[in-house]
Amino acid sequence: MDRIISKTDAVIVGSGLAGLMAALQLSKKMNVIVVTKTSLGAGNSEKAQGGIAAAVSKGDNFFLHMKDTLNAGSKFNNQHSVKALLEQSPLVMNELIRLNVPFDKAENGEFHRTREGAHSLRRIFHAGGDATGSNIMKHLKEAVKHQVKIKEHLLIHDVILQGSKSIGVVGKDKEGKVHEIYAPLTILAAGGCGELYSVTSNSKESTGDGVAIAFRAGARIIDMEFIQFHPTMLLTTGETPCLVSEAVRGEGGILVNQEHEPIMEGIHPQKDLAPRSVVAKAVHDEWQKGNKVFLSINRIPHFTKRFPTIAAACKKNSINPAEGMLPVRPGAHFMMGGVAVNEYGETTIPGLFAIGETACTGMHGANRLASNSLLEGAAMALLLADKLSRPSFNASENQAERLDDIEVEVNLPSRIEIQQMMDQYCGIIKNKEELTKLKDWLADYFDVIRAPASHSFSAEGTIIINMLTAAWMITNACLLRTESRGAHLREDFHKEDDSWSSREIVWQGRQMKPIVKEKEYSYESITG
Structure with a gap:
């Protein structure tokens, strides 16, 4: 050959x-x-x-970010690696800004940051919503x-x-x-x-x-x-095409069943912003009961502008964000x-x-x-x-070292x-x-x-x-x-x-x- x-x-x-x-x-x-x-x-x-987490803003610090990381990871983390990698946050953000990545800014000109599950503060930088x-x-x-x-x-x-x-x-x-x-x-x-x-x-x-x-x-x-499962994949009649970012819950989204009952009440102190494994299990359990699960976005102003990718996926699948209820289910997310x-x-x-x-x-x-x-x-x-x-x-x-090309008889x-x-x-x-x-x-x-x-x-x-x-x-x-x-x-x-x-x-x-x-x-x- x-x-x-x-x-x-x-x-x-x-x-x-x-x-x-x-x-x-x-x-x-x-x-x-x-x-x-x-x-x-x-x-x-x-x-x-969602974005990129970096504790580089006033009121935030490396130790808080590390604490959140360890808590979410069930303290199974390699603390040396956590420390070494989180310490790179300022250099990472400087490099991305140098590359002209257009991170979103608030009206006062400062970078806008959002909060996601298991974070104690708003430290998620995002670009283009x-x-x-x-x-x-x-x-x-x-x-x-x-x-x-x-x-x-x-x-x-x-x-x-x-x-x-x-x-x-x-x-x-x-x-x-x-x-x-x-x-x-x-x-x-x-x-x-x-x-x-x-x-x-x-x-x-x-x-x-x-x-x-x-x-x-x-x-x-x-x-x-x-293997991490994300709790909120947009549910459609066909292929599930889109993740519904955890940032939606960070901005006020609430998981509810078909009776509009919040499903995270009493499950975890952080409710909808609990660690992903906790929220994913809660959504899975609702499905097992035969219930449907929705992400209520009624409390999020200007949803379409803030989350244009998700809004476009909704439109493609005949889901109207203006109705305030996005059907969701868990999906495989991260190794x-x-x-x-x-x-x-x-x-x-x-x-x-x-x-x-x-x-x-x-x-x-x-x-x-x-x-x-x-x-x-x-x-x-x-x-x-x-x-x-x-x-x-x-x-x-x-x-x-040459290896012979092995012929294996198997129907994959x-x-x-x-x-x-x-x-x-x-x-x-x-x-x-x-x-x-x-x-x-x-x-x-x-x-x-x-x-x-x-x-x-x-x-x-x-x-x-x-x-x-x-x-x-x-x-x-x-x-x-x-x-x-x-x-x-x-x-x-x-x-x-x-x-x-x-x-x-x-x-x-x-x-x-x-x-x-x-x-x-x-x-x-x-x-x-």
């Missing part, structure tokens, strides 16, 4: 906020290639509505085009290894040509895995590619049982687990890094605090770029089949019986999950394998953690168990079974 060979100093897999911010910073001192499986900027960052992600990505894409080489519509299959060291990546373009990109620095920024579920706020690109690639390379993966890294994105494999949602710094603990994801992705990009210097050696095809399930199984057996509330059924179903695909990705598969086939790999890790981890904590909710173990408070579920060395270990948050620096 013909191969197209490229060489560079750093290759970045993914083109969301974390990937493009890292590319922009690294390009100041080295040659960078950005690879994206669809078009530049496609992914979850583009869809981010609920189009923050789109505005940030527009300016990042424009800046990066002039600084780095971009390869679109190239699906990366695997990391290229020399012994235990990463020296690049291999993948296939939409014409079926195999590409090998050799680089001493490989950065995975491929997003999350919300597409495992039929109802999700995520983009179609969010198929667990980053964690699957890292798993096949033998990197350490942790906390995959913690707290991922490739185990420190705040600089260093994995357990020399030369391989992970940032953004693909990575797990431990910052989010068991449940992410609203609008901390854009901050984390940007902060990791800045810290990584500051840490890395231009490599003093070149990676080449002569160093690569469709994307819809995977989503149906995950919806039914691994949703917001889980139990041993249903998780075991899902595990047994996934076990039929052992051979493709544990093997290097085969060039004989189509692009969709490779994506399906990545989805199966992420689903396998999530399902097994959910079975092992016999408690409820944060976003991980078990109806057969409905309380937190102190014995699990310092234990993490770890995947490493391509092993198909995870192990339970005491938390390890100090990773040896491998950038040399």
Whole structure:
């Protein structure tokens, strides 16, 4: 098979906020290639509505932001990572403002900030109302085009290894040509895995590619049982097209049932602004009772102007915001687990890094605090770029360990089949019986999950394998953690168990079974 060979100093897999911010910073001192499986900027960052949390305003401070982050995360967070990443808030905001991101301002000329679930103060900066992600990505894409080489519509299959060291990546373009990109620095920024579920706020690109690639390379993966469900996805007669930002509740929205009864009364002191896992469970419970759930927006003035993206989605689906009631339901939203890294994105494999949602710094603990994801992705990009210097050696095809292209005879399930199984057996509330059924179903695909990705598969086939790999890790981890904590909710173990408070579920060395270990948050620096 013909191969197209490229060489560079750093290759970045993914083109969301974390990937493009890292590319922009690294390009100041080295040659960078950005690879994206669809078009530049496609992914979850583009869809981010709420905004970016940053404690940089008068009356707010780093310690309050850290306290809110830890409380939302069920205190399962890596406090070192929380501190290191939140401390980057001023630098992140300065960089985004330097890029001319048009953050919204109040009439007095100061930046307007909103409040979201589990935040004690209004510290969420937004741009274009609920189009923050789109505005940030527009300016990042424009800046990066002039600084780095971009390869679109190239699906990366695997990391290229020399012994235990990463020296690049291999993948296939939409014409079926195999590409090998050799680089001493490989950065995975491929997003999350919300597409495992039929109802999700995520983009179609969010198929667990980053964690699957890292798993096949033998990197350490942790906390995959913690999948966050957002409580308010707009409910329509067809496909659920739009997230209803938590900022709507921050501005006065209230969750009610069809009788207009507030559903969060008596459930949590913060009511509608409780941590996401609490609100999502409350909405789910109402659905289980046979009730409908609505987000009442009657107390929000100028809703259409403040939330133009949501208003447009309502109009598209014949929902009239003027009536004041938006039908909602929960949907898969964010992967707290991922490739185990420190705040600089260093994995357990020399030369391989992970940032953004693909990575797990431990910052989010068991449940992410609203609008901390854009901050984390940007902060990791800045810290990584500051840490890395231009490599003093070149990676080449002569160093690569060649793996035979493995032909595996298997009929892969469709994307819809995977989503149906995950919806039914691994949703917001889980139990041993249903998780075991899902595990047994996934076990039929052992051979493709544990093997290097085969060039004989189509692009969709490779994506399906990545989805199966992420689903396998999530399902097994959910079975092992016999408690409820944060976003991980078990109806057969409905309380937190102190014995699990310092234990993490770890995947490493391509092993198909995870192990339970005491938390390890100090990773040896491998950038040399």
